Amino acid sequence: MNRITATYDIESPVGVQRAAEVLAGEQSTGTFTRLAAETDALRERSAARIENIEITGTSSTPSLPSRKTGETYERGTVTISWSLDNFGTSLPTLMSTLAGNLFELAELSAIRLVDMQLPSAFATDHPGPQFGAQGTRDFMDGHQGPVIGTIIKPSVGLNPSETAALVQTLVDAGIDFIKDDELQANGAHCPFAERVQEVTRVLNAHADKTGKRVMYAFNVTDEIDQMWRNLDVLEAHGGTCAMVCMSSVGLTGLRALRNRSPMTIHGHRAGWGIYSRSPDIGISFPVMQKLWRLAGADHLHVNGLANKFTETDDVIAQSATSVQSPVCDSGPAHLAMPVYSSGQTVWQIDPARSLLGNDDFIFCAGGGILSHPDGAGAGVIALRQAADAARNGIDIKEFARQHPELQAAVDTFSQPKIKLKRP
Template sequence: MSRLYAEYELETPLDLPHTAAVIAGEQSSGTFLKIEGETEALKVAHGARIESIVETGRSDKPALPCRMKGEIYTRGRIRLSWPMENIGPSLPNTLATVAGNLFELREVSALRLLDITFPDDFAKAYPGPAAGIAGTRKLAGVERGPLIGTIIKPSVGLDPEATAALVKKLSQGGIDFIKDDELQANGPHCPLEARVKAVMRVLNDHAERTGKKPMYAFNITGEIDEMKRGADLVREAGGTCVMVGIHSVGLPGVAALRRHTDLPIHGHRNGWGLYSRSPDIGISFIAWQKFWRIAGVDHLHVNGLRNKFSEDGASSIASAKECLAPLFDGGRDYVAMPVFSSGQSAEQIEDTYAALRSTDLIYCAGGGIMGHPQGIAGGIASLREGWQAAAEGISLDEYAKSHPALAAAIGAFRSRLA
């Protein structure tokens, strides 16, 4: 019988084995007292199992408010497992199992889901990313190197025709990928249908003249039926990508959309800080991203080096590496393309490539393109030049001596990101 495994960092005012047992019972067959129906045979067949416990430290104060008090709060890593007979290959019910009521237990003063190992049952139940890296490259017309991308700015306020006018400038400047901001979906000021028609008129015309159609990720976040209509609208207009706020639509929403369309799904993780910012509660990206890749997301945001948020660069690089790591043995690998964004410019490229050692990514810069001293074309050129330098093993500063757009980007953005 296959099993599901999850690893946690736990802190408790009690001893680790006791609290691990409480968590295992709460998340499987048990409750706060012994009841008649919970026989030993039932617990053996359906109870969560404690696989390992490793103590890592102690403190005289709890990390989080805790109803139960203790003289010492013990911290450690625990690994639990569940029989798939309990859950079945269901992402929503798996999430309820590994990240449900356990966070609220009074015996817990800190708890964070670190990782999860999905059995191959899920590969049979969920199709995973439709395009992944190879499909995204084919649709965007980028055989090698990163996709150079941007975000429509201002985030909201541009009507469909103004959005299309900006897309025209970006296309003429050589952009590979454009996305709606997550705040712009289907509001009255810039409704999706009108935006798709206006933008795709520009992109289809550009493709007719040049042979290259930049990929545009239209934000279709909404109710499930609404997203399906949005995906159909994009495809019928010649579009090659849709975007959803994955926390807003949930795992069933993403899975339903994936089964409805073969367009790449650009997964925006707005709201991610709720899960990630505290070291004492929440879910690590390592565990979290696996759910969305199995559900069918093709691209996942990972922030980036020296970004505008609180996440450090090492975490962003680790997240990108996880997106590129295969999930299951044999068959499809469920790899998703990491999306670097949030305050990115040419200035971070050298360090990004040195840390990641891959160009299978989308490198999105809003201000790094729109705010470039030489304008949009200069901003796009600076990013392409930066990645060319990195791939050739030439330092950014050295390459900038003969590439004015890159030099201008370094001068404009380096001091802002220090």
């Protein structure tokens, strides 16, 4: 396949067919009027093509404000394709083409990019995740099972020594993974270099004492040259994971980090609601995660089942499985590790694991660990016990009868209602 295809859910006051024609023209060879240089030969070579249209309904009112109006607003899905020769395998130009000016077209009263298929050239031309699940386990000295993690809370306000003291509590509790909050990067009250020094001192001492190497994702998000300096600081202190807010630094920033990173890259999707919250405009996670993986993210946040945000459980299921699916039909698969987070407790591990059919995920719980009635250590143990029950196909309530830490968690945390339409 030498063409890129993208599928959009659109609504239009001029009809889906006409809107698709405008979209294809705007995002390739056309503009508001036919140009003398836009020859038939040029159009045949470079114009976007309409591959498929399906009408799904009509409305008497527009879903989004639109300068063009009509008596009815027709809705449907359209699939458009572009020649790879238009822009090669450049990720920024791909974004400008598939998610650029088309979002502003007056002929569209709703538009959402819901799917994207890429030629294998993208998989071979981009580095993808450097370490993925197996590399993450190698940094953790061969850790088995799901990675049980948590987040530094309060998000901001702790100084480096206070952060290190909390890390000491967490590593003593048996945690596998800890991450900075996305709000904590290099502020005056908790400078990056000082935080790294204090925290890695705790992590390295713990590894020397117990043989267990806990992974800590330090938030390196900044300007590109400063992110590189942050990597140097991490490497000098034996760091194993750099966290980055992907939308904040963009695809180019993420790729620049990947090109210089000797450690895993933990991709945080802070700001994702801008793209995902409305059903009438935005980009679906299965599309965006392909680009983040191609640019080099090893871990990708996918939200969590029965979460505190707005995404449904079916959306979470689609997001989590997409991260473990090949990025293209052929070539390197570039698989990454999904990261579950947001209101997670012992109740969500079994369904989270069932979605994937494996243990190659990070399960981040804040209150689900720290609010255990018997302390953080019991909170970590309870999550491991819940994972063991899931792996062995044993009902969590039955397993809890023989495991007091899990029983206390079951009694403490309310069982959430997980609503999955998919099996």
